Amino acid sequence: MTNDIIPVKKRGSFHVGGERTVIQGAPVEDLPYFGTFTFHSDPNGTHWTKQMYVQYTELAGPKAPYPLLMWHGGGLTGVTWETTPDGREGWDTLFLRMGFDVYVSDAVERGRASWAKFPDVNPTPPLFHSYESRWLNLKMGAVYPEPYQGQRFPVQYYDQLMMQGVPRWMTSDEWTQAAYDQYLERLEKALPGVILMAHSQGCTFALNAARKRPDFVKALVLVECVSLPDSKSDMAFLRDIPQLYVYGDFMEPDREPVHSWVAHVRDNAPTWRGRLDAMGADYTWMHLPELGIRGNSHMLMMDDNSADIAELIRQWLVQKGLGVQ
Amino acid sequence: MTNDIIPVKKRGSFHVGGERTVIQGAPVEDLPYFGTFTFHSDPNGTHWTKQMYVQYTELAGPKAPYPLLMWHGGGLTGVTWETTPDGREGWDTLFLRMGFDVYVSDAVERGRASWAKFPDVNPTPPLFHSYESRWLNLKMGAVYPEPYQGQRFPVQYYDQLMMQGVPRWMTSDEWTQAAYDQYLERLEKALPGVILMAHSQGCTFALNAARKRPDFVKALVLVECVSLPDSKSDMAFLRDIPQLYVYGDFMEPDREPVHSWVAHVRDNAPTWRGRLDAMGADYTWMHLPELGIRGNSHMLMMDDNSADIAELIRQWLVQKGLGVQ
Numbered sequence: 253m254t255n256d257i258i259p260v261k262k263r264g265s266f267h268v269g270g271e272r273t274v275i276q277g278a279p280v281e282d283l284p285y286f287g288t289f290t291f292h293s294d295p296n297g298t299h300w301t302k303q304m305y306v307q308y309t310e311l312a313g314p315k316a317p318y319p320l321l322m323w324h325g326g327g328l329t330g331v332t333w334e335t336t337p338d339g340r341e342g343w344d345t346l347f348l349r350m351g352f353d354v355y356v357s358d359a360v361e362r363g364r365a366s367w368a369k370f371p372d373v374n375p376t377p378p379l380f381h382s383y384e385s386r387w388l389n390l391k392m393g394a395v396y397p398e399p400y401q402g403q404r405f406p407v408q409y410y411d412q413l414m415m416q417g418v419p420r421w422m423t424s425d426e427w428t429q430a431a432y433d434q435y436l437e438r439l440e441k442a443l444p445g446v447i448l449m450a451h452s453q454g455c456t457f458a459l460n461a462a463r464k465r466p467d468f469v470k471a472l473v474l475v476e477c478v479s480l481p482d483s484k485s486d487m488a489f490l491r492d493i494p495q496l497y498v499y500g501d502f503m504e505p506d507r508e509p510v511h512s513w514v515a516h517v518r519d520n521a522p523t524w525r526g527r528l529d530a531m532g533a534d535y536t537w538m539h540l541p542e543l544g545i546r547g548n549s550h551m552l553m554m555d556d557n558s559a560d561i562a563e564l565i566r567q568w569l570v571q572k573g574l575g576v577q
Numbered sequence: 578m579t580n581d582i583i584p585v586k587k588r589g590s591f592h593v594g595g596e597r598t599v600i601q602g603a604p605v606e607d608l609p610y611f612g613t614f615t616f617h618s619d620p621n622g623t624h625w626t627k628q629m630y631v632q633y634t635e636l637a638g639p640k641a642p643y644p645l646l647m648w649h650g651g652g653l654t655g656v657t658w659e660t661t662p663d664g665r666e667g668w669d670t671l672f673l674r675m676g677f678d679v680y681v682s683d684a685v686e687r688g689r690a691s692w693a694k695f696p697d698v699n700p701t702p703p704l705f706h707s708y709e710s711r712w713l714n715l716k717m718g719a720v721y722p723e724p725y726q727g728q729r730f731p732v733q734y735y736d737q738l739m740m741q742g743v744p745r746w747m748t749s750d751e752w753t754q755a756a757y758d759q760y761l762e763r764l765e766k767a768l769p770g771v772i773l774m775a776h777s778q779g780c781t782f783a784l785n786a787a788r789k790r791p792d793f794v795k796a797l798v799l800v801e802c803v804s805l806p807d808s809k810s811d812m813a814f815l816r817d818i819p820q821l822y823v824y825g826d827f828m829e830p831d832r833e834p835v836h837s838w839v840a841h842v843r844d845n846a847p848t849w850r851g852r853l854d855a856m857g858a859d860y861t862w863m864h865l866p867e868l869g870i871r872g873n874s875h876m877l878m879m880d881d882n883s884a885d886i887a888e889l890i891r892q893w894l895v896q897k898g899l900g901v902q
Contacts, residue, residue: 257637260583263670264660267740275707283701283747291747297707300739305656312582329689331630335589345588364654364688366743369705376608380694382600382622414625415592418691422608422616 258348261312268438269360269431270303275372301373302424304431305330305364308355309344315351315576316569318445318470322356323432325452325478327381327420329363330356332451336554337412343449343553346562350575352447357435359457360428362418370421378419386414388511390550391502400502404547404555413551425456432457433464440468447574449473449565452550463489471574473565476500476550478513480520487527494572495528495535496565500548500555536568583673586637593763594685594756595628600697626698627749629756630655630689633680634669640676640901641894643770643795647681648757650777650803652706652745654688655681657776661879662737668774668878671887675900677772682760684782685753687743695746703744708735711742713836715875716827725827729872729880738876750781757782758789765793772899774798774890777875788814796899798890801825801875803838805845812852819897820853820860821890825873825880861893 275296282290307330308319322344324332333356334342348354361367361374368374381389387396390413392405399407439446445468450458455477462469466489475498503514510518521537528535540548540561548555555561569575600621607615632655633644647669649657658681659667673679686692686699693699706714712721715738717730724732764771770793775783780802787794791814798821828839835843846862853860865873865886873880880886894900 256586258585258588260585261581263583263673264664264667265656266660266664267656267737270740272736275705281702283704291704293704293747294710295705295707297709299705299707300736300742303740307659331590331592331689334632335591339589339591342589348588358689363691364656364683364741364743366688366740369744377606379608379616379618380600380620380624382620382624384622385619411597411625412592415595415628415691416689417625418689419694422618 258345259312260309262310263308265305265307267303267305267365269434270301270427273299273301273368273373275299275369278369278372295369295372299368299373301368302360302427302431303365304360304428304435305358306355306435307357308353309348310353311348311351314353316353316447316574318447318574319353319355319443320347320447320449322354323448323450323454323458324357324359325454325476327379327417329358329416329418331363331416332551333553336406336558337409338406340558343558343562346559347566350562350566352575359454360431361421361424367419367421368424374421374424376421376423378421380419381417383410383414386417389513391500391511391514392549394508400547402501402547403549404557405549405551406554406556413554429457429460432461436461436465436468440465445470447471447473447569449475450477451475451553452478455479462493466492469493471569471572472496473569474498475552478517480517480524487531490528490533490535491531493534494574495533496538496568497535498538498552498561498565499540500550500552501541501546502549538564538568583670584637585634587635588633590630590632592628592630592690594759595626595752598624598626598693598698600624600694603694603697620694620697624694624698626693627685627752627756628690629685629753629760630683631680631760632682633678634673635678636673636676639678641678641772641899643772643899644678644680644768645672645772645774647679648773648775648779648783649682649684650779650801652704652711652742654683654741654743656688656741657876658878661731661883662734663731665883668883668887671884672891675887675891677900684779685756686746686749692744692746699746699749701746701748703746705744706742708739711739714838716825716836716839717874719833725872727826727872728874729882730874730876731879731881738879754782754785757786761786761790761793765790770795772796772798772894774800775802776800776878777803780804787818791817794818796894796897797821798894799823800877803842805842805849812856815853815858815860816856818859819899820858821863821893822860823863823877823886823890824865825875825877826866826871827874863889863893
């Protein structure tokens with residue numbers, strides 16, 4: 253299923269989205285520099301803001317008809333898909349070895365996308381997630397630093413995961429969506445279609461992007477999707493896009509305490525699936541514990557069975573005619 | 578000199594450096610979210626800070642005996658070495674095609690390295706470079722938006738370069754140096770040596786890192802190095818490390834106005850070279866205009882002749898026995 257050598261035809265990157273923004277009236281500051289001198293800083297003038305970053309790898313002779321676009325979750329970057337915290341191969345290169353061209357991105361205001369000055373451009377400061385708050389959010393355990401029993405995330409490498417975290421704004425989701433939309437608009441000029449693989453908050457952006465481009469998005473792989481709008485949202489576009497929903501463990505109804513997103517998904521999944529069923533949508537609900545696979549955290553792609561889950565996803569894509577040329 | 582296919586054996590990434598940091602006494606905030614609800618944010622607790630990010634690509638059968646580590650300049654990230662703003666191949670993949678394993682990094686508080694909360698961890702806010710200030714700094718021209726005559730940077734794609742810019746702190750250079758040192762310490766356990774290729778501010782960190790590991794650093798390729806300490810700095814380590822200094826155009830003594838770093842280099846280069854000569858160091862001073870190559874900006878690796886300059890560097894490395902196995 254995988255190859256020893258990845259034959260890369262092309263690798264590159266670009267920024268996309270955003271706009272020129274002029275900052276005016278900001279204080280001109282003299283910033284201290286090692287106590288030796290002060291550096292005169294004048295931020296007023298022209299800046300580019302609200303862009304995102306994309307890094308892509310194209311294979312010589314890909315097996316899959318469309319590239320796989322990997323969209324990360326909140327407070328994280330494209331690093332999510334790279335080497336796992338304990339040093340195993342990430343999904344980016346695993347899927348390359350399986351024959352997919354792979355695009356990994358950093359959403360607006362995270363990682364290599366850079367971020368906009370606040371309060372001049374973005375009106376609010378960002379939120380910093382602590383070890384303690386992430387522990388619950390990422391389904392590591394109910395109380396930091398105690399892991400859930402059977403936890404598959406390599407918790408002894410939790411530091412390495414925390415190093416990947418980036419500050420997260422609550423006031424730039426519209427910019428992020430706009431940049432994702434422009435990203436797909438750009439690819440549409442060169443490619444016949446794409447497969448979106450999104451994680452956590454990234455699933456919200458992927459669903460919105462697919463709604464606008466139902467012909468271009470050939471499949472949705474939604475990993476631990478945190479947002480399942482419950483009633484009136486437009487779902488018609490999902491009739492024609494094969495969808496794979498992947499969820500890990502530790503979401504049982506009687507498990508307490510849980511983070512609010514877990515409760516949201518638990519509460520809304522039945523309605524969501526009911527609507528998909530009613531419209532005859534082609535979707536697979538892969539709740540791993542129902543397959544006998546227990547112990548997966550919110551960070552599935554880093555858990556000790558991450559390669560096995562990647563293989564399940566590959567098999568689903570092959571089944572949909574999207575994994576083999 | 579280059580190959581159509583890059584045979585990748587392994588690609589991956591890691592974060593290195595930094596430490597656990599506890600934030601206490603920070604205000605707990607309710608951040609507005611699209612006017613619909615407020616998000617309760619409590620940044621107090623444990624965080625990892627002062628780390629850097631490294632992405633590496635190892636070839637199946639590299640030609641070069643040591644990998645090439647690419648260190649970016651101030652207010653930028655590893656994206657510096659990737660696809661040029663006008664869409665040509667970046668030095669990262671050009672050098673991969675030439676047979677070098679390539680490591681590209683984001684220094685502390687930039688890009689995928691993430692950044693620390695201020696003033697809680699880093700005492701100061703960052704500096705935001707504008708289009709106008711960067712224009713001079715990067716030797717695009719004397720007055721924005723007029724390019725120097727003969728400018729080789731594709732100025733019609735200046736937006737794309739500005740999208741790559743990230744905020745820059747003036748108070749974390751010691752953290753950055755420490756992370757770079759730990760990065761080399763980590764590689765030392767697995768590799769016999771490395772070649773450091775640094776740009777602009779990155780050259781300062783590369784020189785300091787080489788001073789501490791003169792046996793491990795097999796060569797220094799310093800591209801538009803902005804810092805040439807003028808007198809009492811320890812240079813003994815440079816006796817045994819081959820050095821290539823590459824400078825572009827627009828630094829003539831009679832050219833005004835110039836950014837302060839250009840004046841610094843112009844003023845200090847004679848002393849620096851004099852000391853290298855006196856100690857019999859193996860160095861090459863490649864001032865491109867002296868080779869008849871005019872028009873290069875501070876962003877050499879993005880200029881219209883970037884592939885030619887990469888080839889000059891490759892030839893120098895081959896000459897030093899570092900380009901061919």
